Structures are given as C-alpha cells and as structure tokens.
Amino acid sequence: MKNIYIIGIGLIGGSLAIDIKRNDPETVIYGISRKDATLEEALSLKLIDKKATLDDISNADLVILAIPVDATVKLLPTVLDKISDSALVIDAGSTKLDICKAVENHPKRRNFLAMHPIAGTEYSGPSAAISNLFVGKTNIICEVEKTTFKLQEKALELFKSIGMRIRYMNPEAHDKHIAYVSHLSHISSFMLGKTVIEKEKNERDIFDMAGSGFASTVRLAKSSPEMWTPIFRQNKTNVIETLEEYINNLAHFKKLMESDDFEAVFDEMKNTNHIKDILEGIS
Structure with a gap:
C-alpha cells in the first residue's frame, strides 16, 4: 500500500x-x-x-x-x-x-x-x-x-x-467491554480532578501535596474533551450501566467506613488486589 x-x-x-x-x-x-x-x-x-x-x-x-x-x-x-x-x-x-x-x-x-x-x-x-x-x-x-x-x-x-x-x-461486545476498561476510567479520572479542583481552591496546595498516586490516577483527566464527549455519547447506554455499578461500589465502601467496619474495608481492598494478576504483563 x-x-x-x-x-x-x-x-x-x-x-x-x-x-x-x-x-x-x-x-x-x-x-x-x-x-x-x-x-x-x-x-x-x-x-x-x-x-x-x-x-x-x-x-x-x-x-x-x-x-x-x-x-x-x-x-x-x-x-x-x-x-x-x-x-x-x-x-x-x-x-x-x-x-x-x-x-x-x-x-x-x-x-x-x-x-x-x-x-x-x-x-x-x-x-x-x-x-x-x-x-x-x-x-x-x-x-x-x-x-x-x-x-x-x-x-x-x-x-x-x-x-x-x-x-x-463483534461491535456490541466491544462497546460493552470498552465501557468498563477504558471509558469508566476516563470518567473516574475527570471526576477525581473535578473534585480536587473544587475542594482545593488554592492550587498551590494541590501541587505541594499531590504524590505519584494522585498524578497517575488523574492523568487521564488531561485527555481531550473534543474526543471523549462523542465517545460517551455514542456509548451512552453501556457507560451509564458501568457508572451505576461503580457508584454502587463507592456507596458500599462509604457505608463500611461510616460503620467503622474496617475489617470489611481491608477485605474489599485485599480481594481487589487480584486485579494485579489480571493486568500482569500489560504496559
């Protein structure tokens, strides 16, 4: 060619x-x-x-x-x-x-x-x-x-x-799966950035206190809205489904902390550590 x-x-x-x-x-x-x-x-x-x-x-x-x-x-x-x-x-x-x-x-x-x-x-x-x-x-x-x-x-x-x-x-399966492994992570990053910006009005505080964990988690919030808004529009149904599951997990985690059930908090994080095995070898 x-x-x-x-x-x-x-x-x-x-x-x-x-x-x-x-x-x-x-x-x-x-x-x-x-x-x-x-x-x-x-x-x-x-x-x-x-x-x-x-x-x-x-x-x-x-x-x-x-x-x-x-x-x-x-x-x-x-x-x-x-x-x-x-x-x-x-x-x-x-x-x-x-x-x-x-x-x-x-x-x-x-x-x-x-x-x-x-x-x-x-x-x-x-x-x-x-x-x-x-x-x-x-x-x-x-x-x-x-x-x-x-x-x-x-x-x-x-x-x-x-x-x-x-x-x-097939296209249907692609759009469903990519909503979880890509589209949700971008939304999470954008919303984390939004939350921090709104909470920390003094940007110097963000700069001084932000560690590598924050930087890596919010990295995707630098992505182009011109590219990502159409993606969310086209994959709206799947993205909303993933958001509902994600919000439910956040709400559950919040309730565990409110009830001082930190043994359950530990178990939630420990069980989720399995993700490292799934993602092993992905750069």
Missing part, C-alpha cells in the same frame, strides 16, 4: 504514520485535516509527506480515519464513496457499533475494516505522536467477515508489522 491517506494527524493517526513509514520508507503518507495549521505542524514534524484533501483519496491504497467518533460516523460513507474499488478504509475509533451501522448497507462496505487499537496517551495533536506506540498492544477488529478477504490480508499484515496483537470481536 504505497499511497496512504490519514484523516486526523493526532496521537493515533500520527503514530501510525511514523511506524508505517519506518517499516516502508517508499510509502507516501498524505495528511487530511480541517485545519491547515495541523497539516503544517504534521509536515514540520515529518509525520506526513504531503497535504491532501478528500477529493484526492480516489488515489489512495489505504485511508485511515483517526478522528473523533462522531466525525467518523458522518464522514465514513463519503470516504467510501470516493475511494477506488481496490482501496481499503479503516477507522481507529473507541466505539464501534455506531460506526459499523453507519455503513452497513454501503455498496463499498467490503472495502471497510473497523478497528480499535488499544493504545494511546492523554495527549493529543500532531506533537503527541510517538514511535512504537502500538508494539505489543491489542488491536480489536470488528465484523472482519464483512471486509473482502484480500483487503483483510493487507490490513493484518500492516497491523502485525507495527507490532499489534489482533483480537476479533
């Missing part, structure tokens, strides 16, 4: 560009963005080789959408309209059901592969792009059977070349 067009040159799109180019220097990476300043920055950082527009993607071998999920839902049908019959389109959104539904009856549905690389940081924009972001990370692929086999093979070869592990899942 020699002509690759990336729509959205931020953390994910830019990091994909870096690794794809490193593995195949002959590939030409084109960048597409609503903002010319973003493309200029991407050019200066050598994430892309050339600027492009949507009208140019008829020349694409591969189009990667790495934009907010609400924008993907709107733009994906248009992208499929414009590509050649041999081109592949993939998206990297954190929700999959609405995106897959948006093109389920499109004449070129066979040219689309829905994916979600479980990788990232709390930073955004072209300057956030880093090399080897995807090494050892899981890439969830949904509805692979709806993509023509030859394009599946090309995509899997690309994903494996930049170090991704592959897992297959």
Whole structure:
C-alpha cells in the first residue's frame, strides 16, 4: 500500500504514520485535516509527506480515519464513496457499533475494516505522536467477515508489522467491554480532578501535596474533551450501566467506613488486589 491517506494527524493517526513509514520508507503518507495549521505542524514534524484533501483519496491504497467518533460516523460513507474499488478504509475509533451501522448497507462496505487499537496517551495533536506506540498492544477488529478477504490480508499484515496483537470481536461486545476498561476510567479520572479542583481552591496546595498516586490516577483527566464527549455519547447506554455499578461500589465502601467496619474495608481492598494478576504483563 504505497499511497496512504490519514484523516486526523493526532496521537493515533500520527503514530501510525511514523511506524508505517519506518517499516516502508517508499510509502507516501498524505495528511487530511480541517485545519491547515495541523497539516503544517504534521509536515514540520515529518509525520506526513504531503497535504491532501478528500477529493484526492480516489488515489489512495489505504485511508485511515483517526478522528473523533462522531466525525467518523458522518464522514465514513463519503470516504467510501470516493475511494477506488481496490482501496481499503479503516477507522481507529473507541466505539464501534455506531460506526459499523453507519455503513452497513454501503455498496463499498467490503472495502471497510473497523478497528480499535488499544493504545494511546492523554495527549493529543500532531506533537503527541510517538514511535512504537502500538508494539505489543491489542488491536480489536470488528465484523472482519464483512471486509473482502484480500483487503483483510493487507490490513493484518500492516497491523502485525507495527507490532499489534489482533483480537476479533463483534461491535456490541466491544462497546460493552470498552465501557468498563477504558471509558469508566476516563470518567473516574475527570471526576477525581473535578473534585480536587473544587475542594482545593488554592492550587498551590494541590501541587505541594499531590504524590505519584494522585498524578497517575488523574492523568487521564488531561485527555481531550473534543474526543471523549462523542465517545460517551455514542456509548451512552453501556457507560451509564458501568457508572451505576461503580457508584454502587463507592456507596458500599462509604457505608463500611461510616460503620467503622474496617475489617470489611481491608477485605474489599485485599480481594481487589487480584486485579494485579489480571493486568500482569500489560504496559
């Protein structure tokens, strides 16, 4: 795939560009963005080789959408309209059901592969792009059977070349599971940050007293609201379900403390220590 067009040159799109180019220097990476300043920055950082527009993607071998999920839902049908019959389109959104539904009856549905690389940081924009972001990370692929086999093979070869592990899942299961392991953790981080900001009016106190535990827990609160609000909107039902369970657990913990049942508090934390075994090996 020699002509690759990336729509959205931020953390994910830019990091994909870096690794794809490193593995195949002959590939030409084109960048597409609503903002010319973003493309200029991407050019200066050598994430892309050339600027492009949507009208140019008829020349694409591969189009990667790495934009907010609400924008993907709107733009994906248009992208499929414009590509050649041999081109592949993939998206990297954190929700999959609405995106897959948006093109389920499109004449070129066979040219689309829905994916979600479980990788990232709390930073955004072209300057956030880093090399080897995807090494050892899981890439969830949904509805692979709806993509023509030859394009599946090309995509899997690309994903494996930049170090991704592959897992297959249907969109409904993906959105349900990701609400627990990703979306809830972002909400928790945002709300912890909100609570501390509202309680500690003197920001110097926060700075002086914040330890590594607070910093690591609130890290995700630095994530882009422009990206995460559409994710919460698209996965609203699953996110609300996870929030209800989380709130119930918080309320239970509070009651244990109110009743001075610290033996039960100990047991709650001890039982939860099992999470370290589950997460062992995840960087």
